[in-house]
Amino acid sequence: MSDYQTHEHDVLVIGAGGAGLRAAIEASAAGVSVGLICKSLLGKAHTVMAEGGVAAAMANVDDRDSWKVHFSDTMRGGQYLNNWVMAEIHAKEAPDRVRELEKWGALFDRTKDGRILQRNFGGHRYPRLAHVGDRTGLEMIRTLQDYGIHQGITVYMEHTTTALLKDGERVVGAFGYDRERGRFRVFKSNAVVLATGGIGRAYKITSNSWEYTGDGQALAYYAGADLMDMEFIQFHPTGMVWPPSVRGILVTEGVRGEGGRLLNNKGERFMFNDIPDLYKNQVAKDAEEGWRYVEGDKNANRPPELLTRDHVARCINREVKAGRGSPHGGVFLDIAWIKEKVSNAPERIKKKLPSMYHQFKELAGVDITSEPMEVGPTTHYVMGGVRVDGVTQMSSVPGLFAAGEVAAGLHGANRLGGNSLSDLLVFGKRAGEHAAEFAKKYEAGTIDNAQIDVAAKKALSPFDRPTGENPYVVQHSLQEMMQDKVGIVRTEADMAAALDGLSALKKRAAAAGIDGNREYNPGWHTALDLDNLLVVSEAATRSALDRQESRGGHFREDYQEKQKDFSQHNTVIRRGPDGGMQLRREAIPPLRDDLKQVIEENK
Amino acid sequence: MSTSGNTSPSSGTQRAMFRVWKGQGEQVSFKDYHTDVTGGMVVLDAIHQIQAETEPTLACRWNCKAGKCGSCSAEINGKPRLMCMTRLDTLDLSMPVIVEPMKSFPHVKDLVTDVSWNYEVKKRIKPFKPRKPDAPDGTWRMEQSDVDRVQEFRKCIECFLCQNVCHVLRDHHKHDEFAGPRHFVYTAALEMHPLDTEDRLGHLKDEEGLGYCNITKCCTKVCPEHITITDNAIIPLKERVVDEFYDPLTKLFKMFRPAKSG
Structure with a gap:
């Protein structure tokens, strides 16, 4: 039998970014004992990287805003594949969740009358993003962390979860190890909340850190839960492209929100050349009107740089492919030009975008107050993930919940900027609340030692192959292939090749090995992450192959238009009895009449 | 730096x-x-x-x-x-x-x-405690300038480089008596938060060991977020502690005023 330590909690939260922290706080407030597992140190999760702001229709800056407009914007941005139950709840509850952060100590930038200031962002009709300069994510995670540490939550820092444990149909705990010493841990728990974030590390160019290896999606998949919408991956239009070592690092949409314009190498503002039908009535007719919008003129429409991320990313991609790109394969993002409009431009840029100023100055030697940035698309976010009930956030497996990026539904085919920070607050809270309720309602399940032994054996298997291939090399091959074959522009042939490639990579991953011992061994950790990356990569590829149309984050060169036949279902993946991946199309429940009307009114 | x-x-x-x-x-x-x-x-x-x-x-x-x-x-x-x-x-x-x-x-x-000591120290600092909401809907009103004053401290990314370089910790190993620059920045952010009503001055003096800092500014020099730790956080906190506990006039006044309610 394996050697391990056991910990018992009513609710176990896996992942300690915004969603996990918020879930843990809520579960704890419901009076149950809570364990919170972080893969890194507490407060380092990817939420710190969120820059632009948190979307909530508080109507502090424009009183025409309301949950109805936010709901309509979210549905339009998601191309109507969203779980509308979630989109409604999200739009209605986000303002309270943001105000609650203020109660816990968060300090947002202010309006002239002292309320929370809101800024413009892509796809949001009115200024809606509560923010703190361009470091909103840090403010949020620190607020949740500093509040959370006083709520009686047991935090397990630097722990990795490798398997969920089941009792019959139900999830009753998790198996993992502490990264520092490599000791096995068994967590016995009545309910488990997954809040592990995304899958960006499946790609070569990404804004995501090493942690985003699809752990939660893979854990859920192996536990028998449904994954949904995995073909919808967001390529953020503006990542850094130069120097090579910083390629992919995020450049906030806030740059465009503050007036930044996108230019090709001819100096042309190319975004004006392609306005999608869904947004025809919402885009400025010229640069002048776009600037008035940035400056808060309520009668002006947004500049085309503030269209949705999927569209902007494709336009940039097109410019580069047509030979109109910047020297290092991107396009130019220029905020310095606002000096033509305002007298204190450098101060204003530094005040509104301090991290961007710092990041470019130190990493690229570029002063953004006087010269343009070079930017290009970067893998940023997965709209798909664990399929959950919109109200409770429970997956198709009893006792297993998911919230934040790891869950699917809210964002449909494309996420609006700012909707992830509100997502993690709204649904983190709900997941915590319902997980606690579930935990109170049911007796503790039984932990099956056989499952622990299987998990332990699997976790140690890389050490059986000390001369096996270096897991980092396998990871790099996977990233290259996904970038190349299942990236921003997809075709049937490429993706068929990707499936073959994944089969080959599975064999390589199974033969990869590691030397050394279990104590803080990043090679071992990387070897174990490979399996998760392969699961999410295969799910994304199979889902993308099945969707023979272009919609949101999913663009097919061989099917460039939206198709009606694909407008009414989500793609769902589940592990079949033979261990293979099974795909089905799941009809979207018809939209409620009153919500239909809300969308009509806000067309 | x-x-x-x-x-x-x-x-x-x-x-x-x-x-x-x-x-x-x-x-x-x-x-x-x-x-x-x-x-x-x-x-x-x-x-x-x-x-x-x-x-x-x-x-x-x-x-x-x-x-x-x-x-x-x-x-x-x-x-x-x-x-x-x-x-x-x-x-x-x-x-x-x-x-x-x-x-x-x-x-x-x-x-x-192993940086876990930092997390332990932080947990002992009294958390944020806001004043009553300013508006009937439970929200507050704040001036941007009040918010700006503490934003510098809230930029901290908890890299602990300031803790690493502080000689009180590095050379004198006063981890049991001294919270270190990171936690002075954290305490300053709370103390100067426009809504906060908690009193942490006694804790600063007795538990956080603020007095050990002799303002050599090593922490400021290494801060990757360019927080002016010594001048903007530590020195003002030292002044507050001195005013509260050592200033004879304040002491006299305190005899005639009720204690600060939490």
Whole structure:
């Protein structure tokens, strides 16, 4: 039998970014004992990287805003594949969740009358993003962390979860190890909340850190839960492209929100050349009107740089492919030009975008107050993930919940900027609340030692192959292939090749090995992450192959238009009895009449 | 401290040597690694390259790779810095680049140290306690200028480089009596928060050991977020503590006024 330590909690939260922290706080407030597992140190999760702001229709800056407009914007941005139950709840509850952060100590930038200031962002009709300069994510995670540490939550820092444990149909705990010493841990728990974030590390160019290896999606998949919408991956239009070592690092949409314009190498503002039908009535007719919008003129429409991320990313991609790109394969993002409009431009840029100023100055030697940035698309976010009930956030497996990026539904085919920070607050809270309720309602399940032994054996298997291939090399091959074959522009042939490639990579991953011992061994950790990356990569590829149309984050060169036949279902993946991946199309429940009307009114 | 990376990266490739602290427990020593470096690379890139090429077990912490999470703190050529923000073209690559873990915390392995002490200290500081809401809907009104005053402190990414370099911790090991610059910044952010009503001055004096700081400003010099830790956080806190506990006039007034309600 394996050697391990056991910990018992009513609710176990896996992942300690915004969603996990918020879930843990809520579960704890419901009076149950809570364990919170972080893969890194507490407060380092990817939420710190969120820059632009948190979307909530508080109507502090424009009183025409309301949950109805936010709901309509979210549905339009998601191309109507969203779980509308979630989109409604999200739009209605986000303002309270943001105000609650203020109660816990968060300090947002202010309006002239002292309320929370809101800024413009892509796809949001009115200024809606509560923010703190361009470091909103840090403010949020620190607020949740500093509040959370006083709520009686047991935090397990630097722990990795490798398997969920089941009792019959139900999830009753998790198996993992502490990264520092490599000791096995068994967590016995009545309910488990997954809040592990995304899958960006499946790609070569990404804004995501090493942690985003699809752990939660893979854990859920192996536990028998449904994954949904995995073909919808967001390529953020503006990542850094130069120097090579910083390629992919995020450049906030806030740059465009503050007036930044996108230019090709001819100096042309190319975004004006392609306005999608869904947004025809919402885009400025010229640069002048776009600037008035940035400056808060309520009668002006947004500049085309503030269209949705999927569209902007494709336009940039097109410019580069047509030979109109910047020297290092991107396009130019220029905020310095606002000096033509305002007298204190450098101060204003530094005040509104301090991290961007710092990041470019130190990493690229570029002063953004006087010269343009070079930017290009970067893998940023997965709209798909664990399929959950919109109200409770429970997956198709009893006792297993998911919230934040790891869950699917809210964002449909494309996420609006700012909707992830509100997502993690709204649904983190709900997941915590319902997980606690579930935990109170049911007796503790039984932990099956056989499952622990299987998990332990699997976790140690890389050490059986000390001369096996270096897991980092396998990871790099996977990233290259996904970038190349299942990236921003997809075709049937490429993706068929990707499936073959994944089969080959599975064999390589199974033969990869590691030397050394279990104590803080990043090679071992990387070897174990490979399996998760392969699961999410295969799910994304199979889902993308099945969707023979272009919609949101999913663009097919061989099917460039939206198709009606694909407008009414989500793609769902589940592990079949033979261990293979099974795909089905799941009809979207018809939209409620009153919500239909809300969308009509806000067309 | 800036990495002074104000120049554009060049495109050339060159071979460089990295002398990295390797091992755990008693078995630790420098180990040399050679790898190719190109324009714009940072120390963390080189470490990753070494992991991928020759030493998969080489332990280091990192997350965002953009100076926002504060995970990859280390000592590079003797200077406490973030590995992700230290460009190689700012270092002399004709010499080995020396990469060591932080020295003020227990060593775990290679470049990783046990920083859990910092989390324990923070937990002991009294949390935020807001005044009653200003508006009937439960919200507050604040001036941007009031918010701006503490934003500098709230930029802290908890890299603990300031803790690492503070001689009270590094040389005198006063971890049991002294909270360190990071937690003075944290306390300052709370004390100067426009809505906060809690009183932490006694705790600052007695538990956080603010008096041990003799304002040598080492912490300010290493802060990758350029927080003016000593001048803007520590000195004002020291003044408040002095006013509260040592100023004879204040003492006299205090005899006639009720204690600050929490």
